[in-house]
Amino acid sequence: MRSYRAQGPLPGFYHYYPGVPAVVGVRVEERVNFCPAVWNTGLSADPPLFGVSISPKRFTHGLLLKARRFSASFHPFGQKDLVHWLGSHSGREVDKGQAPHFLGHTGVPILEGAYAAYELELLEVHTFGDHDLFVGRVVAVWEEEGLLDEKGRPKPGLALLYYGKGLYGRPAEETFAP
Ligand SMILES: Cc1cc2nc3c(=O)[nH]c(=O)nc-3n(C[C@H](O)[C@H](O)[C@H](O)COP(=O)(O)O)c2cc1C
Incomplete structure (x- = not known):
């Protein structure tokens, strides 16, 4: 294997990809915004805690600090174009609240089409380098039963995967239980 010493920011700090993006939904008064992360x-099962690491550069960052509640939704690969659009335009320039969504029990916006979504109440924010980790407590869960298996997992082959630098994929439909 090739190796090199890491100095400063890495050109491609993405060897832990592919990952499943969560779409963060946030609303401040009438302003709704969505940001893939x-x-x-997951950070804790009991209590259920979930974190998203958001750069202070994102419009979403300020909205999260104001709203102190947000959604995180998980989407089928068929929604790749929408997720990519939400992640390549800022709410400072476009109204991403036009994307089809509904409001959850706590009033957070949830992007339509998800196989599962959480409503979260913001517990803590911690800075790690150039991103801030927003830790939320899950206070409600939404599940699209037809897209999940009998144990609540996304059906094999369904989830959207992100490989970094604008490349998306999907998992294989083949699964293993060794
Ligand atoms: C698939 C995908 C994943 C992303 N993940 C993150 C992330 O984890 N944290 C982050 O700060 N930005 C992430 N981004 C970038 C933001 O989604 C992007 O800058 C977005 O346009 C910010 O929107 P806003 O300015 O309306 O908040 C991601 C983008 C894409 C396309």
């Missing part, structure tokens, strides 16, 4: 992770 592939830097997302």
Whole structure:
């Protein structure tokens, strides 16, 4: 294998991809915005905590601090064009609230078409380098039963995967339970 010493920002810090992007939905008064975040992770099962790492450059960042609640939704690969559009335009320039969505129990906007979504209440924000980790407590869950298997997992081959630098894919339909 080739190796090189890491100095400063890496040209491609993406070797842990492909990842499943979460679409972060946030609303402040009438303003609705959506921002895909592939830097997302479960943090705790009990209580259910989920985090998204968002750059302060994003319009979403300021909205999250104001709203203190947000959604995170997970989408089929068929929605790749929409997810890519949401992730390549800023709410500062376009109204991404025009994307089809509904409001959850807590009033957070949830992008239509998801196989699953969380409603989260913002618990803490921690800065790690050039991104801030927004940690939310899951207060409601939405699931599209027809898109999930009997254990609540997305059906094989369904989820949208992000490979970085504008490349998307989907998982194989073949699965293994060793
Ligand atoms: C698939 C995908 C994943 C992304 N993941 C992140 C992420 O984890 N964190 C982040 O800050 N930006 C991420 N971005 C970039 C933002 O989504 C993008 O800059 C977006 O246009 C910001 O919108 P806003 O300015 O309306 O908040 C991602 C973009 C794409 C396309």
